Amino acid sequence: MGVNTELSVVRGSLADVASQGGQSLAEAFVTAEAVILCDVSGSMDAHDSRGGRSRYDVACAELGALQANLPGRLAVIAFSDRPEFVPGGVPPFLSGGTDLAAALRFAKVADVPGMRFIVISDGEPDNAAEALHVAATFTSRIDTVYVGPEAFPQGREFLERLAARHGGQSVTADRAAQLATQAARLLLSA
Amino acid sequence: MADLTLDGAMLIYRTPYHPALVAALKAAIPAAERRWDPARKAWLVAPSHGPALARITRQYLGQDVQVPLPVVAATPLETRFLDVRYLGTTKDRGDGGDRTAFAWIGGEWAAVFPEKVLRQWFGEEDLAPAGQAVPPPPQDTTLYAVLGIARGVDPDAVRKAYRRLARQWHPDVCREPGAHEMFIRVQRAYEVLGDAGKRARYDAGLALAAAAEDTRRRTREFAEQSAARWAALLADAVNGYRAPLRCGWLLAEGREVLGRFVVEKIVAWEDIVNEAGKVLVASWPAGSESPEERWVWV
Known part of the structure; x- marks a missing residue:
C-alpha cells in the first residue's frame, strides 16, 4: 500500500516553499502555475510499474521529482471518493472510487487566469459524463497524463476527451514511470 | 485597615499599600472589572467580586471585612460613539480572562476591547470556501487582516487601506517598536x-x-508550519494582538463597567479626519505620557 505519507513534505512543494519563506500556504499559492489532480483510487494500487512497484508509489516518486524541479509552482490535489489538497506534495493513498467530478469541483476554486490543471489518472472515473460536464465549466486549460495499462484504451481515450475540452493535451506515461517527464512536458508546452 | 463600601453599582476598596495583596487582587479579578481610582486612592471593583476581596483581605491583612450587598441591576447593552485616539496592544492581564486592549479616549483609558472583538473586526473571518463548513485556521492572519479589510472589498478600498496603513506604520512617522516590521507586512500584503x-x-x-x-x-499534520511562522504566532501569543489601526471614530456596542466602556462589538470604524481632509495617525513612543498624533494625507 506504499509508505505512510501523512506527515511528508517534499522539497519544492507549496508547504516546503511556504516554510522556507516564512509565508502562509495561501501566499505561496500566489506563485503557483499549475494544480495537479492525482488519482489515488484503489486502481492506483496495481503493482504493474517499474520494479513491481504500484502505480501510486511511482506516481509519488515522480511527483516529488517534479516539485523539486519546479519549486513552488505546483499544487497537488489527491482524489478518490473525495478530493484532498496536499500542500506537502505527497498524495496519501486514499483507495476507494474515482470521483473525478468532485475533484474538479473542488479544484474549480483555483480556476483563475493563467492557472493550469493536470489530471493524472488511469482514466476510470465513477461518472465520466459528470466529470466532463464539470470540466466544461473551467476557463483554464486542463491537461491529462494517463498512467493506466496499455491494454485499456478506454481510459486513455477518456482522458483525451477531457483534455480536448479546453484545448489541453493528453499524454501517456509508461505506467507512471514517466509521469514527471510528461507532466513537465505539458507544463512547458504553450 | 481595609475598607469595603458600596457606591452605586461598584465596590470601593481601600487598603494600606501591600504589593502581594495588589498582585492577588489583579490575579483574582478581571481587568475590565476592576480599576484603580487615583482620586479616591481606592480600587473600584464590580460587586460580584465582593467575596474575593473579603478573602484577599483576610489572607493578606488578617482582617474580616463585611461585603455590602448591592442591589444589582444588569448593565444595559448600549451603542456608543467612541473617539479613540490610541488603541493599545492586547495583553494578558493575568486574571485568567481574555486578553484585552485599552483605548485612549478623552485623555484617559476609557474603553476596553477584548482581543476577539478586534480580531473579528479586522478580518479574521471564516476562511472556508463557499459552501464548505471548514473552520478557519487558528490564530491565522490573512493579508486582508493585515490591511484590516474584508475579503470582498473593491480595489479602491484595498488601495485606500494600504495608503492609510503605510502612513500609520511608516518608520518615519510611527515610533513604536516593531513599526518597521509592521510596515513591511503592510507592503507585502x-x-x-x-x-x-x-x-x-x-x-x-x-x-x-x-x-x-x-x-x-484530521491527520494532525502541520505541513505549512515554519519556524518563522510559528515564531511569529508565539510572539503574538506573548506580546498580544496589535490591531492595524491605532485610532478612529468608532461606533461600538458594549456595557459600562466601573466607568469604562467594555466593547462587545464594533459596528463601524472610520478614520478621524480634520477640516483640511487630513487623516489622524497615532503612535505611542516609548516613555511618552500620551500618544503622539500626526495628520497625514491619505
Missing part, C-alpha cells in the same frame, strides 16, 4: 492584494489552505 491576478490566486490559496487545515486537523 498590498503587493498581493493590490494586483488583481495575484489577489485571485491568493483567494484560491486561502480556500485551499482552509481545506488543508481541515485535513490537518
Whole structure:
C-alpha cells in the first residue's frame, strides 16, 4: 500500500516553499502555475510499474521529482471518493472510487487566469459524463497524463476527451514511470 | 485597615499599600472589572467580586471585612460613539480572562476591547470556501487582516487601506517598536492584494489552505508550519494582538463597567479626519505620557 505519507513534505512543494519563506500556504499559492489532480483510487494500487512497484508509489516518486524541479509552482490535489489538497506534495493513498467530478469541483476554486490543471489518472472515473460536464465549466486549460495499462484504451481515450475540452493535451506515461517527464512536458508546452 | 463600601453599582476598596495583596487582587479579578481610582486612592471593583476581596483581605491583612450587598441591576447593552485616539496592544492581564486592549479616549483609558472583538473586526473571518463548513485556521492572519479589510472589498478600498496603513506604520512617522516590521507586512500584503491576478490566486490559496487545515486537523499534520511562522504566532501569543489601526471614530456596542466602556462589538470604524481632509495617525513612543498624533494625507 506504499509508505505512510501523512506527515511528508517534499522539497519544492507549496508547504516546503511556504516554510522556507516564512509565508502562509495561501501566499505561496500566489506563485503557483499549475494544480495537479492525482488519482489515488484503489486502481492506483496495481503493482504493474517499474520494479513491481504500484502505480501510486511511482506516481509519488515522480511527483516529488517534479516539485523539486519546479519549486513552488505546483499544487497537488489527491482524489478518490473525495478530493484532498496536499500542500506537502505527497498524495496519501486514499483507495476507494474515482470521483473525478468532485475533484474538479473542488479544484474549480483555483480556476483563475493563467492557472493550469493536470489530471493524472488511469482514466476510470465513477461518472465520466459528470466529470466532463464539470470540466466544461473551467476557463483554464486542463491537461491529462494517463498512467493506466496499455491494454485499456478506454481510459486513455477518456482522458483525451477531457483534455480536448479546453484545448489541453493528453499524454501517456509508461505506467507512471514517466509521469514527471510528461507532466513537465505539458507544463512547458504553450 | 481595609475598607469595603458600596457606591452605586461598584465596590470601593481601600487598603494600606501591600504589593502581594495588589498582585492577588489583579490575579483574582478581571481587568475590565476592576480599576484603580487615583482620586479616591481606592480600587473600584464590580460587586460580584465582593467575596474575593473579603478573602484577599483576610489572607493578606488578617482582617474580616463585611461585603455590602448591592442591589444589582444588569448593565444595559448600549451603542456608543467612541473617539479613540490610541488603541493599545492586547495583553494578558493575568486574571485568567481574555486578553484585552485599552483605548485612549478623552485623555484617559476609557474603553476596553477584548482581543476577539478586534480580531473579528479586522478580518479574521471564516476562511472556508463557499459552501464548505471548514473552520478557519487558528490564530491565522490573512493579508486582508493585515490591511484590516474584508475579503470582498473593491480595489479602491484595498488601495485606500494600504495608503492609510503605510502612513500609520511608516518608520518615519510611527515610533513604536516593531513599526518597521509592521510596515513591511503592510507592503507585502498590498503587493498581493493590490494586483488583481495575484489577489485571485491568493483567494484560491486561502480556500485551499482552509481545506488543508481541515485535513490537518484530521491527520494532525502541520505541513505549512515554519519556524518563522510559528515564531511569529508565539510572539503574538506573548506580546498580544496589535490591531492595524491605532485610532478612529468608532461606533461600538458594549456595557459600562466601573466607568469604562467594555466593547462587545464594533459596528463601524472610520478614520478621524480634520477640516483640511487630513487623516489622524497615532503612535505611542516609548516613555511618552500620551500618544503622539500626526495628520497625514491619505
